[in-house]
Amino acid sequence: MTDPAAAPAAPPAVEVLSAEKTYPNGTHALLPVDLSVREGEFVTLLGPSGCGKSTLLKMVAGLLEPSDGRILLWRRPVPEIESTGHRLSFVFQEATLMPWARVQANVRLPLDIARVERAEADRRVRDALSLVGLDKFAGNLPRELSGGMQMRVSIARGLVTEPTLLLMDEPFGALDEITRNKLDGELLDLWQRQRLTVIFVTHSIYEAVFLSNRVVVMAARPGRIVDEVTIDEPYPRGPEFRVSTGFSRYAKRLQDSLLRASGADAEEALA
16 A cells, blocks of 8 residues: 655645743743654654653644744644644543543534534534444443543544544553554554544554654653654554564664663753
8 A cells, every 4th residue: 555655745734843832830841843744644752751742742733832933734823724724633642521422422522512514513423433433332421432442432533523634642542452552553544544644642662663654752851852763664554563573673763762862861860
């Protein structure tokens, strides 16, 4: 299958231009960051807690304002994304479902807020649930679903607005390894079928290698980018890729990069 990120002429979907973040209490969460994500690319932000991964993702989403610098989506400021003909969705670490509402109502929530006509909203809900394999569970309550199924509902809610940019903040971090691996595979299938641009946050080296076109390695104190690694392997990627020599080589490269960054942090703390 052709890699959707392979076309060199693809325009940048996301441009982070010397963007940094300092909170009102003086915490310097993120040093100036420069990052470009091509349309159709799957980019993962990898690093330890406190390195600014989620802060950077929320700035791309427009949920946080950078203290300095700029962020552009399809060459326009973040609030103007709809003028480009594109939309973004954000999937959080937790499923954050309404426990009293059935699956279809949880998925329909963004459309209800946007006052989308009910027949059109119901069609989109059906399509989104079908994409994540939950069309038979539309009438269930969240408590009747497994943790993995609840995260698929959350992803469906992200897809129901028909986004072209999907931002995901450690969505599978709380799941067991078998479920997590399964959802990683399903996510890659969705990414390719829907021709999405994805920025994904994780602590897991192995998840980063499996999913990504490119892994951006971040370090803390304060948050910053310390390395970028292109995962030059074809899609689709199945279980056999996880036990290949290529997979191990990329994992070792990322592990070494994180260890170097941690060593630099320790030296700075002692200085």
